[in-house]
Amino acid sequence: MVAGSKRILVTGALGQIGTVLTLELRRRYGDDRVVASDKRSQVPPELVGGPFVPLDVLDRPALEEAIRDQDIGTVYHLAALLSAVGEQHPQLCWRVNVDGLYNVLEIARQHDLRLFCPSSIAVFGPETPREQTPQETILRPTSMYGVTKVTGERLCEYYATRYGVDVRGIRYPGLISSETPPGGGTTDYAVEIFYEAVRCGRYTCFVRADTVLPMMYMPDAIRATLQLMAAPRSELRHHADFNLAALSFSAGELAAEIRKHLPGFECTFVPDYHQAIADSWPCSIDDTAARAEWGWRPEYDLATMTTDMLAKLAERQRRGTL
Ligand code: NAD
Numbered sequence: 271m272v273a274g275s276k277r278i279l280v281t282g283a284l285g286q287i288g289t290v291l292t293l294e295l296r297r298r299y300g301d302d303r304v305v306a307s308d309k310r311s312q313v314p315p316e317l318v319g320g321p322f323v324p325l326d327v328l329d330r331p332a333l334e335e336a337i338r339d340q341d342i343g344t345v346y347h348l349a350a351l352l353s354a355v356g357e358q359h360p361q362l363c364w365r366v367n368v369d370g371l372y373n374v375l376e377i378a379r380q381h382d383l384r385l386f387c388p389s390s391i392a393v394f395g396p397e398t399p400r401e402q403t404p405q406e407t408i409l410r411p412t413s414m415y416g417v418t419k420v421t422g423e424r425l426c427e428y429y430a431t432r433y434g435v436d437v438r439g440i441r442y443p444g445l446i447s448s449e450t451p452p453g454g455g456t457t458d459y460a461v462e463i464f465y466e467a468v469r470c471g472r473y474t475c476f477v478r479a480d481t482v483l484p485m486m487y488m489p490d491a492i493r494a495t496l497q498l499m500a501a502p503r504s505e506l507r508h509h510a511d512f513n514l515a516a517l518s519f520s521a522g523e524l525a526a527e528i529r530k531h532l533p534g535f536e537c538t539f540v541p542d543y544h545q546a547i548a549d550s551w552p553c554s555i556d557d558t559a560a561r562a563e564w565g566w567r568p569e570y571d572l573a574t575m576t577t578d579m580l581a582k583l584a585e586r587q588r589r590g591t592l
C-alpha cells in the first residue's frame with residue numbers, strides 16, 4: 271500500500287530481497303513511483319527501468335534529503351549486514367543494522383512515513399525452544415546479527431507505541447531465491463546448493479547434513495511482505511516482530527530433493543564457522559499470530575520450491591545469466 275500519492279523508497283535495494291521486492295513494487299505501483307537505493311551503485315539491468323539513488327543509511331542528512339526530494343511516503347528498509355558477514359565485522363554490523371535503523375525511524379517519526387523493517391529468526395538463541403518456536407519467547411541470541419535484530423525489534427516497538435509510527439516487520443526465515451544471490455548469511459547454503467547443482471553438479475555444504483533450519487521461497491516472502499503492509503493497522507497487535515513459517519528441512523533432505531531432479535548431483539558436508547550460528551537458531555516456527563492478524567498462508571513446500579528453483583536456474587543458464 272502506498273501512503274497517499276507519495277512514492278516508495280527501498281534501502282538496500284540491490285540485495286537478495288531488495289532486487290525482487292523493488293521489481294514487484296514497480297510492477298504494482300509503476301516504475302517511477304518506486305525509488306531504489308543502496309550503498310553500492312552498480313545497478314543491475316533488471317532495476318535500470320526506475321529511479322535509483324545511491325544512499326548510505328548511516329548518512330542521515332543524505333537519507334532525509336532523498337526522502338524529502340523524492341517525495342517518499344513509505345520506506346522498505348532492507349539495508350543491513352547478515353549473520354555470517356556480521357560475525358566477521360561485528361562493529362560494522364551494529365552500526366548498519368542499529369544506527370541505520372535508528373536513522374530511518376527518526377526520519378519516519380519526523381516525516382510521518384510508513385515503514386517495513388525486517389527482523390530474522392536470528393533473534394532467537396540457544397535457550398529458545400527450537401521446535402515450533404513461539405511468537406513470544408526467549409530472545410537471547412549469541413550472534414552480533416541476532417543482537418542487532420532484537421535491538422531493532424525493540425526500537426521499532428518503541429517508535430510504534432511512543433510515537434505512533436506505522437512500522438511493520440517479519441522475522442524472515444532463510445530465504446531461497448533464483449534471482450539475486452544471498453548477501454552473507456548462515457542460510458546461504460540453501461541457495462548456493464541450487465546454483466552449484468545446476469552449474470557443476472557438485473556442492474560442498476558448510477553445515478552438517480542433519481542441520482534443520484526454517485526456510486522460505488522468495489515468492490512467498492515477497493507476498494508476505496506486501497500482504498503485511500496492506501493489512502489494516504487496526505487488525506495488528508504486533509508490529510515489527512511477526513514470526514513467519516513456510517518450510518523446515520535438513521541440508522541433507524534438501525540435497526536429496528535436488529537429486530530427484532539431478533540424479534548425478536553430489537553434495538558433501540564440511541561444517542565451518544557457520545555451524546555454530548545455525549545450531550543457535552530454531553528448527554521450526556509457530557506463525558499463529560501472522561496467520562490470525564493478517565491472514566498469512568505459505569504456498570510453496572520443499573518439492574514445489576525445488577522444482578521451480580531448478581527450472582528458473584536452468585532457464586537462466588540457457589540465457590547465459592547464471
Ligand atoms: P543483502 O545482504 O542481500 O542486501 C543488503 C543490502 O544492503 C546490500 O545490497 C548492501 O549493499 C546494502 N547495504 C549494506 N550496508 C548499507 C548501508 N550502510 N547503506 C545502504 N545500503 C547498505 O540482504 P537481504 O537478504 O536482502 O536482507 C534484507 C533484510 O532482510 C535485512 O534486514 C536482513 O536482516 C533481513 N533478512 C534477510 C533474510 C534472508 O534470508 N535474505 C532472512 C532474515 C532477515
Ligand code: AKB
Binds near residue numbers: 354444445
Ligand atoms: C542469515 O542467514 O543471516 C539470514 C537470516 C536468517 O537472517 N538469511
